[in-house]
Amino acid sequence: METSFLIEKGILILVIWGITMLIALYSTFGERVVAAYFQDRRGPNRAGPGGLLQPLADGVKMFTKEDFIPNTPNKWLFIFGPALFMTTALLTSSVLPWGDKLNIFGYEVSLFVADINVAILFILGVISIGVYGIMIGGWASNNKFALLGAVRASSQMISYEVAMGLSIIALLMLSGTLSVREIAAQQGGDFLGISGMKWNIFYQPLGFLIFLVCAFAETNRTPFDLPECEAELIGGYHTEYSSMKLGFFLFAEYISMFISSAIIATLYFGGYNYPGVNWVADHIGPNIATILGVVVLFAKIIFFIFFYMWVRWTLPRFRYDQLMNLGWKILIPLAIANIIITGTAILLLN
Amino acid sequence: MENSVVGYVPILMQFVFAAGFVGATILISHFIGPHRSSKTKDANFECGIEIHGNARLPFSVKYFLVAILFVLFDVEVIFLYPWAVNFREMGMDGMLKMILFMGMLLIGLYYIIKKKALEWE
Numbered sequence: 001m002e003t004s005f006l007i008e009k010g011i012l013i014l015v016i017w018g019i020t021m022l023i024a025l026y027s028t029f030g031e032r033v034v035a036a037y038f039q040d041r042r043g044p045n046r047a048g049p050g051g052l053l054q055p056l057a058d059g060v061k062m063f064t065k066e067d068f069i070p071n072t073p074n075k076w077l078f079i080f081g082p083a084l085f086m087t088t089a090l091l092t093s094s095v096l097p098w099g100d101k102l103n104i105f106g107y108e109v110s111l112f113v114a115d116i117n118v119a120i121l122f123i124l125g126v127i128s129i130g131v132y133g134i135m136i137g138g139w140a141s142n143n144k145f146a147l148l149g150a151v152r153a154s155s156q157m158i159s160y161e162v163a164m165g166l167s168i169i170a171l172l173m174l175s176g177t178l179s180v181r182e183i184a185a186q187q188g189g190d191f192l193g194i195s196g197m198k199w200n201i202f203y204q205p206l207g208f209l210i211f212l213v214c215a216f217a218e219t220n221r222t223p224f225d226l227p228e229c230e231a232e233l234i235g236g237y238h239t240e241y242s243s244m245k246l247g248f249f250l251f252a253e254y255i256s257m258f259i260s261s262a263i264i265a266t267l268y269f270g271g272y273n274y275p276g277v278n279w280v281a282d283h284i285g286p287n288i289a290t291i292l293g294v295v296v297l298f299a300k301i302i303f304f305i306f307f308y309m310w311v312r313w314t315l316p317r318f319r320y321d322q323l324m325n326l327g328w329k330i331l332i333p334l335a336i337a338n339i340i341i342t343g344t345a346i347l348l349l350n
Numbered sequence: 351m352e353n354s355v356v357g358y359v360p361i362l363m364q365f366v367f368a369a370g371f372v373g374a375t376i377l378i379s380h381f382i383g384p385h386r387s388s389k390t391k392d393a394n395f396e397c398g399i400e401i402h403g404n405a406r407l408p409f410s411v412k413y414f415l416v417a418i419l420f421v422l423f424d425v426e427v428i429f430l431y432p433w434a435v436n437f438r439e440m441g442m443d444g445m446l447k448m449i450l451f452m453g454m455l456l457i458g459l460y461y462i463i464k465k466k467a468l469e470w471e
Contacts, residue, residue: 009360013367066383067376071392083372090368094361114360121431122361142405143394155413158420165427172434240394244379248372321470324416328468332423332459336452339430343437343445350438 004107012113016093023305024254025055031254031309038313062247070240072142081137082241082248088130089252092259095119097181099272099294103287111272111294112181119180120172123263124165127218130256131157137249138237149236152226152320157218159327164214166335170207170342171200171267184271188278196277199270206338208268210331215260217327220253222312226320261304265297272297415467426455 029044029051036043045051072078099111116122131154138150175183189198201208217224228236238249265271272293281289318326394405433440433448462468 005356006359006363009363013360013364017367017371063379064382065379066385067380069392070394072394079376083369083376086372087365087368090371091361091365094364113364114357116357116361141394144405144407147405147407147409151409151413155416158424159416162420162423162427165424166430169427169430169434172431173437176435176438178431178435243383244375247379248375324468324470328419328459329463333456336456339434339452340449343448346437347442347445 008109009113012109012111013094016098016113017090020090020093020255020258023258023301024251025059027254027257027305028058028250029055030305031312034306034309035313059247062244065243067243067245068240070142072140072240074140074142077136077140078240079245081133081135081140082238082245082252083133084136085130085133086248086252086255088126088133089255089259092123092126092256093262095122095180096259096262096266097184097271098297100185100290101286102290111290115179115181117177117179120168120178123180124161124168128158128161130252133252134237137241141237141240143240145233145235146237146239149228149233149239152233153220153237156220156224156226156323156327159324160214160217160224160331163210163327163331163335164218166332167207167210167214167338168267170335170338171204173339173342173346174200174203180266184266184273187270188273194275195279196270196273197275199268199273201268204268204338204342206334207342208264210335210338211268212264213326213331215264216308216311217323219256219260219308221257221308223315223318224323225317226323257305257308258301261301261308262297264304265300269300412470419462419467422458423455426451 032054033043033051043051044054047053047057069075069078094113095116097112097115102109102111134153134157135150138146138153141147171183172178175186177183183200187198187200188196191197191199191202220228228238233239238246241249272290274293274296277289277293280292429451430448433444437444
Protein backbone atom coordinates (compact mmCIF):
# COMPACT_ATOMS: atom_id res chain seq x y z
CA MET A 1 0.00 0.00 0.00
CA GLU A 2 1.46 3.33 -1.06
CA THR A 3 1.52 6.45 1.06
CA SER A 4 -0.13 8.47 -1.71
CA PHE A 5 -3.16 6.17 -1.53
CA LEU A 6 -3.48 6.75 2.21
CA ILE A 7 -3.04 10.52 1.84
CA GLU A 8 -5.62 10.65 -0.97
CA LYS A 9 -8.17 8.72 1.08
CA GLY A 10 -7.35 10.73 4.20
CA ILE A 11 -8.05 14.02 2.41
CA LEU A 12 -11.27 12.58 0.97
CA ILE A 13 -12.43 11.43 4.41
CA LEU A 14 -11.75 14.89 5.85
CA VAL A 15 -13.56 16.66 2.99
CA ILE A 16 -16.58 14.34 3.17
CA TRP A 17 -16.70 14.73 6.96
CA GLY A 18 -16.60 18.51 6.55
CA ILE A 19 -19.37 18.51 3.97
CA THR A 20 -21.47 16.13 6.07
CA MET A 21 -21.15 18.36 9.13
CA LEU A 22 -21.85 21.52 7.14
CA ILE A 23 -24.96 20.08 5.50
CA ALA A 24 -26.23 18.58 8.76
CA LEU A 25 -25.57 21.90 10.55
CA TYR A 26 -27.47 23.88 7.95
CA SER A 27 -30.24 21.27 7.79
CA THR A 28 -31.10 22.20 11.38
CA PHE A 29 -31.32 25.82 10.22
CA GLY A 30 -33.13 24.82 7.01
CA GLU A 31 -35.62 22.78 8.98
CA ARG A 32 -36.59 25.79 11.08
CA VAL A 33 -36.78 28.13 8.11
CA VAL A 34 -38.84 25.67 6.06
CA ALA A 35 -41.09 25.05 9.05
CA ALA A 36 -41.50 28.79 9.52
CA TYR A 37 -42.50 29.42 5.92
CA PHE A 38 -44.92 26.49 5.98
CA GLN A 39 -46.56 28.14 9.00
CA ASP A 40 -46.49 31.64 7.53
CA ARG A 41 -43.81 33.10 9.79
CA ARG A 42 -40.13 33.97 9.37
CA GLY A 43 -38.03 31.60 11.43
CA PRO A 44 -34.62 32.42 12.93
CA ASN A 45 -33.31 35.68 11.42
CA ARG A 46 -31.35 37.44 14.19
CA ALA A 47 -27.93 35.73 14.32
CA GLY A 48 -25.90 36.96 11.35
CA PRO A 49 -27.29 38.00 7.94
CA GLY A 50 -30.67 36.35 7.48
CA GLY A 51 -30.03 34.18 10.53
CA LEU A 52 -27.21 32.32 8.77
CA LEU A 53 -25.08 32.09 11.93
CA GLN A 54 -27.91 30.50 13.93
CA PRO A 55 -26.52 26.91 13.68
CA LEU A 56 -23.13 28.12 15.00
CA ALA A 57 -24.82 29.86 17.91
CA ASP A 58 -26.75 26.67 18.66
CA GLY A 59 -23.54 24.65 18.52
CA VAL A 60 -21.70 26.94 20.92
CA LYS A 61 -24.66 26.83 23.27
CA MET A 62 -24.72 23.02 23.22
CA PHE A 63 -20.98 22.93 23.90
CA THR A 64 -21.04 25.20 26.93
CA LYS A 65 -24.08 23.67 28.63
CA GLU A 66 -23.63 21.53 31.70
CA ASP A 67 -22.71 17.96 30.84
CA PHE A 68 -25.34 16.45 33.10
CA ILE A 69 -25.28 12.78 34.08
CA PRO A 70 -28.36 11.65 35.98
CA ASN A 71 -28.46 9.24 38.85
CA THR A 72 -27.99 6.02 36.95
CA PRO A 73 -26.01 2.86 37.66
CA ASN A 74 -24.74 2.77 34.05
CA LYS A 75 -22.70 5.96 33.69
CA TRP A 76 -20.39 4.58 31.00
CA LEU A 77 -23.23 3.19 28.93
CA PHE A 78 -24.96 6.54 29.28
CA ILE A 79 -21.96 8.15 27.54
CA PHE A 80 -21.44 5.26 25.14
CA GLY A 81 -25.00 5.40 23.68
CA PRO A 82 -24.84 8.78 21.91
CA ALA A 83 -21.18 8.21 20.99
CA LEU A 84 -22.07 4.97 19.20
CA PHE A 85 -25.07 6.57 17.49
CA MET A 86 -22.97 9.46 16.17
CA THR A 87 -20.05 7.25 15.08
CA THR A 88 -22.28 4.95 13.05
CA ALA A 89 -24.01 7.95 11.48
CA LEU A 90 -20.62 9.24 10.33
CA LEU A 91 -19.48 5.85 9.02
CA THR A 92 -21.97 5.14 6.20
CA SER A 93 -20.61 7.86 3.94
CA SER A 94 -17.42 5.83 3.40
CA VAL A 95 -18.91 3.49 0.78
CA LEU A 96 -20.96 6.02 -1.20
CA PRO A 97 -19.61 7.35 -4.51
CA TRP A 98 -19.61 11.14 -4.58
CA GLY A 99 -18.53 11.47 -8.19
CA ASP A 100 -16.70 9.89 -11.10
CA LYS A 101 -12.91 10.05 -11.56
CA LEU A 102 -11.13 13.39 -11.30
CA ASN A 103 -7.84 13.94 -13.11
CA ILE A 104 -5.56 16.27 -11.15
CA PHE A 105 -2.24 16.89 -12.98
CA GLY A 106 -2.13 13.37 -14.35
CA TYR A 107 -3.01 11.83 -10.98
CA GLU A 108 -6.34 10.05 -11.05
CA VAL A 109 -8.55 10.53 -8.00
CA SER A 110 -11.70 8.46 -7.54
CA LEU A 111 -14.33 10.33 -5.55
CA PHE A 112 -15.21 7.61 -3.08
CA VAL A 113 -13.51 6.54 0.13
CA ALA A 114 -13.78 2.78 -0.19
CA ASP A 115 -15.03 0.66 -3.07
CA ILE A 116 -15.87 -2.63 -1.41
CA ASN A 117 -17.96 -5.24 -3.20
CA VAL A 118 -20.36 -5.69 -0.29
CA ALA A 119 -21.14 -2.00 0.09
CA ILE A 120 -24.93 -2.44 0.36
CA LEU A 121 -24.55 -5.04 3.10
CA PHE A 122 -22.11 -2.69 4.85
CA ILE A 123 -24.67 0.14 4.76
CA LEU A 124 -27.44 -2.10 6.13
CA GLY A 125 -25.10 -3.42 8.82
CA VAL A 126 -24.00 0.02 9.98
CA ILE A 127 -27.62 1.22 10.08
CA SER A 128 -28.49 -1.76 12.30
CA ILE A 129 -25.67 -0.95 14.71
CA GLY A 130 -27.15 2.54 15.05
CA VAL A 131 -30.15 0.94 16.79
CA TYR A 132 -27.85 -0.09 19.64
CA GLY A 133 -26.91 3.54 20.23
CA ILE A 134 -30.53 4.49 20.89
CA MET A 135 -31.28 1.36 22.90
CA ILE A 136 -28.17 1.66 25.12
CA GLY A 137 -28.71 5.40 25.61
CA GLY A 138 -32.38 5.02 26.47
CA TRP A 139 -31.87 2.09 28.77
CA ALA A 140 -28.88 3.55 30.60
CA SER A 141 -30.82 6.76 31.33
CA ASN A 142 -32.66 4.89 34.10
CA ASN A 143 -35.83 6.73 33.16
CA LYS A 144 -39.19 5.26 32.21
CA PHE A 145 -39.83 7.71 29.38
CA ALA A 146 -36.39 7.10 27.92
CA LEU A 147 -36.85 3.34 28.17
CA LEU A 148 -40.22 3.49 26.39
CA GLY A 149 -38.77 5.71 23.70
CA ALA A 150 -35.79 3.42 23.19
CA VAL A 151 -37.95 0.30 22.99
CA ARG A 152 -40.26 1.98 20.52
CA ALA A 153 -37.35 3.23 18.43
CA SER A 154 -35.64 -0.14 18.23
CA SER A 155 -38.77 -2.12 17.41
CA GLN A 156 -39.71 0.46 14.76
CA MET A 157 -36.26 0.44 13.20
CA ILE A 158 -35.91 -3.33 13.05
CA SER A 159 -39.44 -3.70 11.65
CA TYR A 160 -38.74 -1.41 8.74
CA GLU A 161 -35.31 -2.86 8.15
CA VAL A 162 -36.86 -6.07 6.83
CA ALA A 163 -38.94 -4.19 4.24
CA MET A 164 -35.94 -2.02 3.38
CA GLY A 165 -33.73 -5.06 2.76
CA LEU A 166 -36.44 -6.63 0.60
CA SER A 167 -36.95 -3.48 -1.48
CA ILE A 168 -33.23 -3.30 -2.30
CA ILE A 169 -33.24 -6.92 -3.51
CA ALA A 170 -35.32 -6.03 -6.59
CA LEU A 171 -32.75 -3.34 -7.38
CA LEU A 172 -29.90 -5.84 -7.00
CA MET A 173 -31.59 -8.20 -9.46
CA LEU A 174 -31.36 -5.42 -12.04
CA SER A 175 -27.80 -4.38 -11.28
CA GLY A 176 -26.30 -7.78 -10.43
CA THR A 177 -23.80 -6.26 -7.99
CA LEU A 178 -23.63 -5.17 -4.35
CA SER A 179 -21.13 -2.39 -5.02
CA VAL A 180 -22.75 1.05 -4.78
CA ARG A 181 -20.10 2.51 -7.11
CA GLU A 182 -21.05 0.08 -9.87
CA ILE A 183 -24.77 0.67 -9.35
CA ALA A 184 -24.13 4.40 -9.73
CA ALA A 185 -21.95 3.86 -12.82
CA GLN A 186 -24.56 1.63 -14.48
CA GLN A 187 -27.09 4.43 -14.29
CA GLY A 188 -24.95 6.50 -16.67
CA GLY A 189 -26.29 4.46 -19.60
CA ASP A 190 -28.81 5.53 -22.22
CA PHE A 191 -32.52 5.75 -21.54
CA LEU A 192 -34.75 6.61 -24.52
CA GLY A 193 -31.65 7.88 -26.32
CA ILE A 194 -30.56 10.33 -23.59
CA SER A 195 -27.19 9.53 -22.06
CA GLY A 196 -26.84 9.49 -18.29
CA MET A 197 -30.56 8.94 -17.72
CA LYS A 198 -30.72 5.18 -17.08
CA TRP A 199 -31.91 5.89 -13.54
CA ASN A 200 -33.28 3.02 -11.52
CA ILE A 201 -36.40 4.98 -10.59
CA PHE A 202 -37.75 4.28 -14.09
CA TYR A 203 -37.34 0.53 -13.57
CA GLN A 204 -38.14 0.37 -9.85
CA PRO A 205 -40.88 2.89 -9.00
CA LEU A 206 -42.52 0.61 -6.43
CA GLY A 207 -39.19 -0.39 -4.91
CA PHE A 208 -38.29 3.28 -4.59
CA LEU A 209 -41.54 4.08 -2.77
CA ILE A 210 -41.00 1.24 -0.28
CA PHE A 211 -37.39 2.29 0.23
CA LEU A 212 -38.42 5.92 0.78
CA VAL A 213 -41.00 5.02 3.42
CA CYS A 214 -38.48 2.76 5.17
CA ALA A 215 -35.85 5.51 5.04
CA PHE A 216 -38.26 7.83 6.85
CA ALA A 217 -38.86 5.17 9.50
CA GLU A 218 -35.14 4.39 9.89
CA THR A 219 -34.23 8.02 10.47
CA ASN A 220 -37.11 8.45 12.97
CA ARG A 221 -38.55 11.36 10.99
CA THR A 222 -42.18 12.40 11.01
CA PRO A 223 -44.59 10.66 10.40
CA PHE A 224 -42.53 7.94 12.11
CA ASP A 225 -41.15 9.98 15.02
CA LEU A 226 -42.90 8.00 17.75
CA PRO A 227 -39.65 7.37 19.68
CA GLU A 228 -39.50 11.04 20.65
CA CYS A 229 -43.19 11.75 20.59
CA GLU A 230 -43.18 14.81 22.89
CA ALA A 231 -46.86 14.64 23.81
CA GLU A 232 -46.49 11.17 25.34
CA LEU A 233 -42.82 10.60 26.11
CA ILE A 234 -41.36 14.06 26.94
CA GLY A 235 -38.35 13.62 24.67
CA GLY A 236 -38.24 9.87 24.22
CA TYR A 237 -34.87 8.17 24.48
CA HIS A 238 -32.96 11.44 24.95
CA THR A 239 -35.07 12.80 27.83
CA GLU A 240 -32.15 12.68 30.30
CA TYR A 241 -29.46 13.95 27.95
CA SER A 242 -27.93 17.41 27.88
CA SER A 243 -24.96 19.25 26.42
CA MET A 244 -23.09 17.67 23.51
CA LYS A 245 -24.49 14.20 24.19
CA LEU A 246 -27.98 15.50 23.44
CA GLY A 247 -26.40 17.37 20.55
CA PHE A 248 -25.10 14.08 19.14
CA PHE A 249 -28.51 12.44 19.27
CA LEU A 250 -30.14 15.39 17.50
CA PHE A 251 -27.26 15.96 15.12
CA ALA A 252 -26.92 12.30 14.14
CA GLU A 253 -30.55 12.41 13.07
CA TYR A 254 -29.72 15.17 10.60
CA ILE A 255 -26.62 13.33 9.43
CA SER A 256 -28.63 10.17 8.80
CA MET A 257 -31.16 12.32 6.94
CA PHE A 258 -28.33 13.56 4.72
CA ILE A 259 -26.87 10.07 4.27
CA SER A 260 -30.22 8.47 3.49
CA SER A 261 -30.92 11.23 0.96
CA ALA A 262 -27.55 10.44 -0.59
CA ILE A 263 -28.37 6.72 -0.67
CA ILE A 264 -31.77 7.39 -2.29
CA ALA A 265 -30.18 9.71 -4.86
CA THR A 266 -27.42 7.19 -5.62
CA LEU A 267 -29.51 4.03 -5.78
CA TYR A 268 -32.60 5.35 -7.56
CA PHE A 269 -31.90 8.77 -9.04
CA GLY A 270 -28.71 8.17 -10.96
CA GLY A 271 -26.21 9.38 -8.35
CA TYR A 272 -23.75 11.71 -10.03
CA ASN A 273 -25.23 11.07 -13.51
CA TYR A 274 -27.24 13.73 -15.30
CA PRO A 275 -28.75 13.99 -18.79
CA GLY A 276 -26.08 14.61 -21.40
CA VAL A 277 -23.14 13.53 -19.22
CA ASN A 278 -21.30 12.07 -22.23
CA TRP A 279 -21.79 15.22 -24.30
CA VAL A 280 -20.25 17.37 -21.55
CA ALA A 281 -17.35 14.94 -21.15
CA ASP A 282 -16.64 14.98 -24.90
CA HIS A 283 -17.12 18.67 -25.63
CA ILE A 284 -16.07 20.53 -22.47
CA GLY A 285 -13.79 18.13 -20.64
CA PRO A 286 -13.98 15.07 -18.36
CA ASN A 287 -13.00 17.04 -15.25
CA ILE A 288 -15.80 19.57 -15.78
CA ALA A 289 -18.22 16.68 -16.34
CA THR A 290 -17.15 15.07 -13.05
CA ILE A 291 -17.40 18.33 -11.08
CA LEU A 292 -20.83 18.98 -12.61
CA GLY A 293 -21.77 15.44 -11.57
CA VAL A 294 -20.84 16.15 -7.94
CA VAL A 295 -22.90 19.36 -8.03
CA VAL A 296 -25.86 17.49 -9.51
CA LEU A 297 -25.58 14.78 -6.85
CA PHE A 298 -25.65 17.38 -4.07
CA ALA A 299 -28.61 19.12 -5.72
CA LYS A 300 -30.49 15.80 -5.62
CA ILE A 301 -29.48 15.24 -1.98
CA ILE A 302 -30.62 18.72 -0.95
CA PHE A 303 -33.92 18.17 -2.72
CA PHE A 304 -34.49 15.00 -0.70
CA ILE A 305 -33.54 16.73 2.55
CA PHE A 306 -36.13 19.36 1.69
CA PHE A 307 -38.57 16.53 0.96
CA TYR A 308 -38.02 15.17 4.48
CA MET A 309 -38.93 18.58 5.92
CA TRP A 310 -41.86 18.98 3.55
CA VAL A 311 -43.34 15.68 4.72
CA ARG A 312 -42.74 16.61 8.34
CA TRP A 313 -45.02 19.65 8.07
CA THR A 314 -47.59 17.86 5.92
CA LEU A 315 -48.36 14.53 7.57
CA PRO A 316 -49.37 13.94 11.20
CA ARG A 317 -47.71 11.24 13.28
CA PHE A 318 -48.86 7.62 13.01
CA ARG A 319 -50.34 5.69 15.87
CA TYR A 320 -48.20 2.76 17.01
CA ASP A 321 -50.48 0.02 15.63
CA GLN A 322 -50.72 1.85 12.30
CA LEU A 323 -46.94 2.01 12.17
CA MET A 324 -46.58 -1.71 12.78
CA ASN A 325 -49.38 -2.58 10.34
CA LEU A 326 -47.78 -0.52 7.61
CA GLY A 327 -44.39 -2.12 8.14
CA TRP A 328 -45.37 -5.77 8.49
CA LYS A 329 -48.69 -6.18 6.71
CA ILE A 330 -48.28 -3.79 3.77
CA LEU A 331 -44.64 -3.05 3.01
CA ILE A 332 -43.23 -6.58 3.37
CA PRO A 333 -45.84 -8.29 1.08
CA LEU A 334 -45.54 -5.36 -1.33
CA ALA A 335 -41.75 -5.68 -1.43
CA ILE A 336 -42.00 -9.42 -2.14
CA ALA A 337 -44.53 -8.72 -4.92
CA ASN A 338 -42.08 -6.18 -6.32
CA ILE A 339 -39.31 -8.81 -6.37
CA ILE A 340 -41.53 -11.27 -8.25
CA ILE A 341 -42.70 -8.61 -10.74
CA THR A 342 -39.12 -7.47 -11.36
CA GLY A 343 -37.88 -11.05 -11.79
CA THR A 344 -40.65 -11.95 -14.23
CA ALA A 345 -40.10 -8.77 -16.21
CA ILE A 346 -36.35 -9.38 -16.51
CA LEU A 347 -36.88 -12.99 -17.59
CA LEU A 348 -39.55 -12.08 -20.15
CA LEU A 349 -37.58 -9.22 -21.67
CA ASN A 350 -34.34 -11.20 -22.01
CA MET B 351 -13.28 -3.48 -7.98
CA GLU B 352 -10.95 -4.08 -5.10
CA ASN B 353 -11.41 -7.44 -3.47
CA SER B 354 -8.35 -7.39 -1.26
CA VAL B 355 -8.13 -6.25 2.32
CA VAL B 356 -6.62 -2.94 1.11
CA GLY B 357 -10.09 -1.78 0.07
CA TYR B 358 -11.22 -1.86 3.69
CA VAL B 359 -8.35 0.21 5.09
CA PRO B 360 -10.05 3.57 4.28
CA ILE B 361 -13.16 2.40 6.17
CA LEU B 362 -10.99 1.67 9.19
CA MET B 363 -9.44 5.14 8.80
CA GLN B 364 -12.87 6.74 8.67
CA PHE B 365 -13.96 4.76 11.73
CA VAL B 366 -10.92 5.84 13.73
CA PHE B 367 -11.46 9.43 12.66
CA ALA B 368 -15.19 9.41 13.48
CA ALA B 369 -14.66 7.74 16.86
CA GLY B 370 -11.84 10.17 17.67
CA PHE B 371 -13.99 13.16 16.75
CA VAL B 372 -16.91 11.91 18.85
CA GLY B 373 -14.72 11.10 21.86
CA ALA B 374 -12.88 14.42 21.71
CA THR B 375 -16.12 16.40 21.43
CA ILE B 376 -17.70 14.67 24.42
CA LEU B 377 -14.53 15.16 26.45
CA ILE B 378 -14.21 18.87 25.56
CA SER B 379 -17.87 19.64 26.27
CA HIS B 380 -17.46 17.79 29.57
CA PHE B 381 -14.65 20.14 30.65
CA ILE B 382 -16.16 23.36 29.27
CA GLY B 383 -19.60 23.18 30.88
CA PRO B 384 -20.29 23.96 34.55
CA HIS B 385 -20.94 21.16 37.04
CA ARG B 386 -23.36 21.62 39.90
CA SER B 387 -25.04 18.60 41.29
CA SER B 388 -27.54 18.02 44.04
CA LYS B 389 -29.63 15.07 45.07
CA THR B 390 -32.85 16.49 43.68
CA LYS B 391 -31.25 17.58 40.43
CA ASP B 392 -29.63 14.24 39.73
CA ALA B 393 -32.90 12.41 40.23
CA ASN B 394 -34.51 11.09 37.07
CA PHE B 395 -37.05 13.26 35.36
CA GLU B 396 -40.64 12.27 35.98
CA CYS B 397 -42.64 15.40 35.18
CA GLY B 398 -41.55 17.03 38.43
CA ILE B 399 -43.27 14.55 40.71
CA GLU B 400 -41.54 12.17 43.13
CA ILE B 401 -39.86 9.16 41.52
CA HIS B 402 -42.20 6.24 41.51
CA GLY B 403 -40.54 2.84 41.58
CA ASN B 404 -37.69 1.57 39.46
CA ALA B 405 -37.14 2.44 35.81
CA ARG B 406 -36.00 -1.13 35.07
CA LEU B 407 -39.56 -2.25 34.73
CA PRO B 408 -40.72 -5.05 32.45
CA PHE B 409 -42.24 -3.79 29.21
CA SER B 410 -44.82 -5.29 26.89
CA VAL B 411 -43.90 -8.74 25.56
CA LYS B 412 -45.06 -7.58 22.10
CA TYR B 413 -41.77 -5.77 21.61
CA PHE B 414 -39.91 -8.99 22.31
CA LEU B 415 -42.09 -10.78 19.75
CA VAL B 416 -41.28 -8.14 17.14
CA ALA B 417 -37.58 -8.61 17.84
CA ILE B 418 -37.85 -12.41 17.44
CA LEU B 419 -39.81 -12.03 14.20
CA PHE B 420 -37.23 -9.56 12.93
CA VAL B 421 -34.45 -12.09 13.48
CA LEU B 422 -36.41 -14.76 11.57
CA PHE B 423 -37.28 -12.52 8.65
CA ASP B 424 -33.95 -10.79 8.40
CA VAL B 425 -32.12 -14.09 8.15
CA GLU B 426 -34.42 -15.05 5.28
CA VAL B 427 -33.83 -11.71 3.59
CA ILE B 428 -30.08 -12.33 3.80
CA PHE B 429 -30.60 -15.58 1.86
CA LEU B 430 -32.14 -13.56 -0.96
CA TYR B 431 -29.08 -11.34 -1.46
CA PRO B 432 -26.73 -13.84 -3.14
CA TRP B 433 -29.63 -14.99 -5.29
CA ALA B 434 -30.45 -11.44 -6.39
CA VAL B 435 -26.84 -10.75 -7.38
CA ASN B 436 -26.66 -13.92 -9.50
CA PHE B 437 -30.23 -13.63 -10.75
CA ARG B 438 -29.43 -13.31 -14.46
CA GLU B 439 -27.20 -16.39 -14.54
CA MET B 440 -29.74 -18.57 -12.75
CA GLY B 441 -32.62 -17.60 -15.03
CA MET B 442 -36.05 -19.22 -14.86
CA ASP B 443 -34.89 -22.11 -12.69
CA GLY B 444 -33.66 -19.83 -9.91
CA MET B 445 -36.75 -17.67 -10.20
CA LEU B 446 -39.15 -20.60 -9.66
CA LYS B 447 -37.19 -21.85 -6.65
CA MET B 448 -37.16 -18.40 -5.10
CA ILE B 449 -40.88 -17.92 -5.71
CA LEU B 450 -41.34 -21.11 -3.70
CA PHE B 451 -39.06 -19.76 -0.96
CA MET B 452 -40.82 -16.40 -0.83
CA GLY B 453 -44.17 -18.17 -0.88
CA MET B 454 -43.18 -20.00 2.30
CA LEU B 455 -42.04 -16.68 3.76
CA LEU B 456 -45.46 -15.21 3.03
CA ILE B 457 -47.22 -18.24 4.53
CA GLY B 458 -45.18 -17.66 7.69
CA LEU B 459 -46.15 -14.00 7.66
CA TYR B 460 -49.81 -14.91 7.18
CA TYR B 461 -49.55 -17.32 10.10
CA ILE B 462 -48.11 -14.75 12.51
CA ILE B 463 -50.70 -12.18 11.44
CA LYS B 464 -53.51 -14.73 12.02
CA LYS B 465 -51.96 -15.62 15.39
CA LYS B 466 -52.30 -11.89 16.23
CA ALA B 467 -48.59 -11.58 16.97
CA LEU B 468 -48.63 -8.11 15.42
CA GLU B 469 -51.87 -6.94 16.99
CA TRP B 470 -51.43 -3.71 19.01
CA GLU B 471 -54.14 -2.14 21.10
